[in-house]
Amino acid sequence: MSAAPGDVETDAVPDAETDAVPQSARWLVGALFILLLVPGLVGFDLWPLTGWRLFSLARDETQTLWVLEAVDEDGSSRLVDVEELPLRYRHAEWPMADLPGASTARRQAVCEALLGAVVDIEPATAELRIARDRARLEKGDGGWTVIDDLEVIHTCRPADLEVGDA
Amino acid sequence: MTRLRRWVDEALWGPETALRLAVVYAGLSVLIGLRIALGSYRQLADTPPALVDPVPILGWLDRMPSAEVIVGIQVVGVLAAVAAVLRRNPRLAFAVAWLCYLVLAGLRGSRGKVLHNDLLLLWASAPFLLAPVAVDVRDRIARRRYGWPIRVAMVITALVYFLAGYHKLRRSGIDWVLGDNMRYVMLWGPSIGEAQWESMARWVGEHLWAAKASGAFILGVEISFPVVLVVRRLQAWYALAAVFLHVTTWFVLGLDYWAWAATVALLFIDWPAVARWVRRLSRGTADVRESRATLPVPGA
Numbered sequence: 001m002s003a004a005p006g007d008v009e010t011d012a013v014p015d016a017e018t019d020a021v022p023q024s025a026r027w028l029v030g031a032l033f034i035l036l037l038v039p040g041l042v043g044f045d046l047w048p049l050t051g052w053r054l055f056s057l058a059r060d061e062t063q064t065l066w067v068l069e070a071v072d073e074d075g076s077s078r079l080v081d082v083e084e085l086p087l088r089y090r091h092a093e094w095p096m097a098d099l100p101g102a103s104t105a106r107r108q109a110v111c112e113a114l115l116g117a118v119v120d121i122e123p124a125t126a127e128l129r130i131a132r133d134r135a136r137l138e139k140g141d142g143g144w145t146v147i148d149d150l151e152v153i154h155t156c157r158p159a160d161l162e163v164g165d166a
Numbered sequence: 167m168t169r170l171r172r173w174v175d176e177a178l179w180g181p182e183t184a185l186r187l188a189v190v191y192a193g194l195s196v197l198i199g200l201r202i203a204l205g206s207y208r209q210l211a212d213t214p215p216a217l218v219d220p221v222p223i224l225g226w227l228d229r230m231p232s233a234e235v236i237v238g239i240q241v242v243g244v245l246a247a248v249a250a251v252l253r254r255n256p257r258l259a260f261a262v263a264w265l266c267y268l269v270l271a272g273l274r275g276s277r278g279k280v281l282h283n284d285l286l287l288l289w290a291s292a293p294f295l296l297a298p299v300a301v302d303v304r305d306r307i308a309r310r311r312y313g314w315p316i317r318v319a320m321v322i323t324a325l326v327y328f329l330a331g332y333h334k335l336r337r338s339g340i341d342w343v344l345g346d347n348m349r350y351v352m353l354w355g356p357s358i359g360e361a362q363w364e365s366m367a368r369w370v371g372e373h374l375w376a377a378k379a380s381g382a383f384i385l386g387v388e389i390s391f392p393v394v395l396v397v398r399r400l401q402a403w404y405a406l407a408a409v410f411l412h413v414t415t416w417f418v419l420g421l422d423y424w425a426w427a428a429t430v431a432l433l434f435i436d437w438p439a440v441a442r443w444v445r446r447l448s449r450g451t452a453d454v455r456e457s458r459a460t461l462p463v464p465g466a
Contacts, residue, residue, distance in 0.1 A: 014181070019309045021179045025296050029178065029318050032292055036322060040329040043336070045280045047221035047272065048289075052329040054282055058338035058347035063354055083360065087206055088213035088230075094278025095217050106216075113214030137353055144353055144371075 066096035069129040070122040085117045111156035182313035184305045193432040199247030220276040287425045293318040324392045331388030348377035360420045367418035405434035
């Protein structure tokens with residue numbers, strides 16, 4: 001039976017000798033599977049090697065967040081969402097999460113790195129606080145609300161930037 | 167040869183046609199080119215050094231490269247991807263595009279958080295670094311030398327989904343589905359990004375049955391994904407399920423996993439077969455139309 005143009009000859013068997021998978025391909029595939037499966041099964045990350053732990057920890061009504069609190073001269077404050085900052089600051093929660101065990105110099109460096117971007121959107125900022133927020137989600141009459149519980153980890157002021165620049 | 171060994175041999179090194187290889191190769195090159203061209207990498211240039219935490223393969227960086235360097239990598243990567251699609255020195259072109267994409271995705275992930283958005287495409291494309299370059303698309307015989315890059319990419323993809331499900335069970339147990347987990351995933355929303363359809367996320371979060379059904383669907387698809395390596399007729403269905411999963415994730419959590427959706431659809435749907443099916447269908451419709459037009463008219 002002849003195949004129509006473009007159809008696949010499913011019954012045709014190619015010559016096994018001329019249709020071999022090259023040895024280099026077998027080596028590459030072996031290496032790829034080791035690099036994929038070892039971190040994948042153990043569960044560690046050495047990007048691009050990864051444990052593929054996407055959303056793997058079950059969430060509940062509490063969550064630890066890392067937040068920025070901009071404080072004005074008069075003491076009024078507001079939480080600044082990192083999503084409001086330019087793209088390069090949007091993953092700042094992860095460096096902030098490492099601060100409790102970090103040196104004062106490191107805390108100050110991260111705080112100052114964020115301060116300039118916060119001042120750009122909140123020019124009246126007199127102090128920036130990096131805080132751990134043990135937030136809780138509660139259902140009220142008007143729907144779900146987040147109850148914040150802030151613990152300030154580090155504070156920096158625009159004057160610190162000027163000292164650093166001097 | 168034992169049955170298991172035969173099955174592994176078929177799953178990894180089974181035959182495919184030259185046309186399917188060419189389509190997947192070009193498709194992956196297009197995807198890599200689009201990710202390089204459309205990704206917001208340039209904006210990373212002025213990241214303060216204190217917020218830079220380079221991924222291990224870029225561990226020698228103490229700060230982000232300048233915007234000029236990043237744009238340069240993007241230009242080279244896009245040109246290489248175009249050359250790979252046009253099959254101009256395809257092996258070198260594909261390797262350069264893949265490497266540029268790896269570096270750019272690595273830069274994006276060098277801010278503390280482990281990012282997975284680009285990893286499936288990077289991993290699934292890796293076997294194609296050694297894919298055969300002398301491909302005669304008129305060759306209609308399915309051959310192992312054309313098939314192995316596609317088959318290996320399929321196995322990698324199936325394992326990636328399985329591992330994502332495995333870690334959910336390992337770290338949270340079946341409570342990941344049966345508990346309140348998905349309710350709170352929806353109500354808390356993403357830690358990065360914004361939901362495109364916030365009311366939908368809230369609706370799922372407020373209806374526990376919908377939250378649990380979503381959890382069961384996600385874990386079910388992930389953990390059972392390797393089934394497609396045994397039951398090949400399920401491949402297109404799993405591809406559609408994965409596309410649905412990633413599209414809804416974008417709507418309710420705003421997370422950019424379109425590279426995953428496109429990679430799965432490209433690998434697990436036999437596009438040349440779909441094209442043949444559409445051609446046959448349209449030929450059939452045309453034949454019916456023609457036969458209606460030439461129906462003998464009584465009395466003529």
